[in-house]
Amino acid sequence: MVKQTYQVTADTIGKRFGNVVLFRNIHFSLVTGQSMAITGPNGSGKSTLLSITAKLATPDRGKVVYQRDQKIIGRRELFSHIGMVSPDIMPYRELTAIENIRFAFNTFTPAEDHVHDRMEALGLYSHRHKPVAQYSTGMLQRLKLLVATLGTPGILFLDEPGSNLDTTGKDIIYTYLDQVRPDIILCMATNESTEAGLCERSIYLGTDHS
């Protein structure tokens, strides 16, 4: 299989809420194989910048451009190339893990064995027929990671991926990220130094409230 090369370029991104400037003039460019951590204190706009980069939010200034093999990817096509874990993205609580996966991948169904292996690796296999409403916060975070990574996306966005996870859960994620990092663009918002250390670059968002 020919490996696809992705590029994401953020050009002078700025965002404000009312009179509060969250950040401005953010500029970066990442290609497949590169990773970046967005760090900073609470309220500095890490999650907002991640959402803007994933085109799930709009910036007040600047733009984000995606390319695959040097061809621009539109916003709507983009979603089939990215995986994202965020506190703002929840699977359906009334559905089971398996039902959520079947819904999320209704056009492209990952091989059954692959799904089972990944569920087993994340410790979710025995809970696959439970409604998500009965999951603990840690199990929910594992499920979000499973859904985000199951389609082997070319670009992965993680917002505090280790939150609510025990040591085993964190180890599973860090090992997984080590394996896939050379083949994807990884962009992560985090306050954990261990997680930020998994990325080769980082952006620090200060508190500029001018």
Add this chain to the structure above:
Amino acid sequence: MVQTILSSIRKDFRVEFRGRYAINVSVAFAFITTLSISFATGGTAIRPAIQAIFLWVILFFSAMNSLSHVFTREEEESTALFLRLHSSAETVFLSKLLYNMAVFMFLEMLIVPLCVFFLSITVIQPVQFTITMLAGGIAITSATTIIAAIVSQSGGRGSLFTILSFPVTLPVLWVTIDATTRSITSGLIFSWNSVLFLGAFSMALLIVSYLLFPVIWDEG
């Protein structure tokens, strides 16, 4: 696309009927309102025109909660972004529209017999009556699905939905009440122009909604 729409409708039914919150509220509202009107009139004969008004007012307000819930639930439970990532805007709109139509038909199947019994409605022209019910239901859901999507992005969702929906659906209610009156009154001629109007109204709103929905959904 058909497969993804069906998958999305299946998902909405599972989510809704495992919780059953919105449907239960709609059905309870319909029961309470119909019984209240029945007790209040106390066996007095009600003119067919008033029966038709009662029937559509009960249907309209009972359905309001369920029709908006299909979008507000996505925002309230933070599943809207999950849906955005995994379904196209067109798929979301068509699946929610078909789901709302199915829910409205389901409510009609419960509410119409209830009203026929408690309000002592005599259906003179059953075919015309049934077609009016179907066409009216389709017109109301065609008009309100896009409003539910807009309202779900704002605060005060539930009450705002009914307020915004009322002026848009007023022509539909006007025509359906008139057509229903004719189908339950002996001696009146049923006008098929009413059904034609409801069909044209639904089609026009569906086209406009389908074209506008990606802007509302993607920028939400």
